[in-house]
Structure formats: C-alpha cells, structure tokens
Amino acid sequence: MKRIIILAIPVLLLGMLVTGFAGYQLYETMQVYQEADTTYENLSNQVKRNTAVDIPKLHTLELAANEVIPPREEEEIRIYIPEFEIDFDLLRKINNDSVAWLYSPGTVIDYPVMKADDYDYYLNHLSDGTVNSNGSLFIDYNNAPDFSDELTVIYGHHMKSGSMFGSLVEYKEQRHFDEHPYMYLYTENGNYRIDLMYGSVIGAGEWRKNAFMYQENLEALLSYTMKNTTFISDVNYQNGDRIVVLSTCSYEFDNARYFVVGRLTPQFPNYS
DSSP: OHHHHHHHHHHHHHHHHHHHHHHHHHHHHHHHHHHHHHHHHHHHHHHEEEOOTTOOGGGGBOOOTTOOOOGGGTTTOOBOOOSEEEOHHHHHHHOTTEEEEEEOTTSSOEEEEEOOSSSSGGGSBOTTSOBOTTOOEEEOTTSOTTSOSSEEEEEOOBOTTSTBTTTGGGGGSHHHHHHOOEEEEEETTEEEEEEEEEEEEEEHHHHHHTTTTSGGGHHHHHHHHHHTOSSOOSOOOOTTOOEEEEEEEEOSSTTEEEEEEEEEEEEOOOOO
C-alpha cells in the first residue's frame, strides 16, 4: 500500500502541473481577448460620432437589400445610414494605416479596417500597433485603400471568443443571412452598404491557385461562389459593380476558409 502511495505521488504532481499549466494558458488567452476588446472599444468611443439628431425623415428610408433606387427619385430617396459617422481625421492620426470602418448591425463586427504592405502584420497587431493575436481586419495589400477596385478583399481572424470575423461563419445558415442581409462600410470618401450576395467554403490552396484575390478573376470568383453558396440572396451582380469579399478561417478541413461576397451600394452623406 505504501509503495502504491509513493508511486501515486508523482502522477498526482504531474496532474497538478498539467492542470495548472492549462489554467495559466486559459488565463493568458482571456487576457489577450480582453486587451483586444478594450482597445477596440476605446477606439470606437473615440472616433464614432452620433448623428441621430435632426436627420430629416426623408433621408431615413430603408431599402431592401435587392431594391434599386428609381432614377427619377434619386434626389428624393436616401438609403438609411446607421446613426453614427467616423472621424477619419482622428482615426488616421491614431494609425495612418486605417482605411475604413466595417459595421454589421446586431453582430460584434464593428471594427476599423487596416492596410499594410503585406499579409502578415495585422494578423497579430491591433489597430494601434499593439502585438495581439486577435489582430485586425485588413484589406489585401494589392487593393486600393479607397475601395475603388472592382474587387476588394478584407481578411480577419475567426476568434474562438466570437470577435473579429468569428461571427462571419454564421452565414453558413440561411437564418443568419435573413437577419443580417447587409453590412455598412465607412470610408473617408463616402459610406456604403454592403449588400450580401453569396457565402462559400474554400481551401486556402484552391483560393491561391485560382488567384481569387485579384480583380481580373472576379468573374470566376463569382461563378464559384454562386455555385457553392451557403445562403440564398436576391442581390445580383451587374457589370460595373464593386465587390467586397470578407474572408476568415473555417474548420471543415485543414486550411479551410469561409468568405462572404457583397456588392457595394453607395450611400448619401449623413445629415445632421
């Protein structure tokens, strides 16, 4: 019995060490999440300006995602814009890599969008330059920072906490699309509604092989996504439309990616 107890002590100590290490890792992970959440919350409080006061009723008509403004009424109808705007002067002072702000009502997606000279920097840096595994949302470095390209790709991590693009994969369900058929993109040169069209899973290797990040392959990208979409939308691509792709990791297989495709619909300025 004594020998059994002696043999059991190292096993017990090992178990305590493993448990302690796992607890420490969990604590470290939670600290990383908390740091990122706090940073982005503080940034949002700094650069968002409420525009809810004195917006004429004429300018708050909300259109369905697939509804087109009749040309003769273009001067009368204003697509609904969420009741805030972004102070880009301040945002750029904080970090000149900031090119936009992406907002998805009813989800956690409410973040600045960055641009670097590579694919790596904002994988592990927050928008203020802090090293953090949450990273930032960022556009493909081949894209124009003003979203003037026919195709712009925005990348973001699929965080286990649900932050960044963690909620993007919910578009694998039709219900989520029905509840969130569009997002909003704010830029220095104007605001846009992103009318979502398709969502698809793809392997990272296949994405690179087909070079879907380049606008010359936009037609092939739309064809692939339309055939493999996880939700049905009434929004259709028309020649000349500008397309935004939101891309994140997925876990159906090794190096899987999930991406959502949307059409940029220009919006009129806020009225305050």
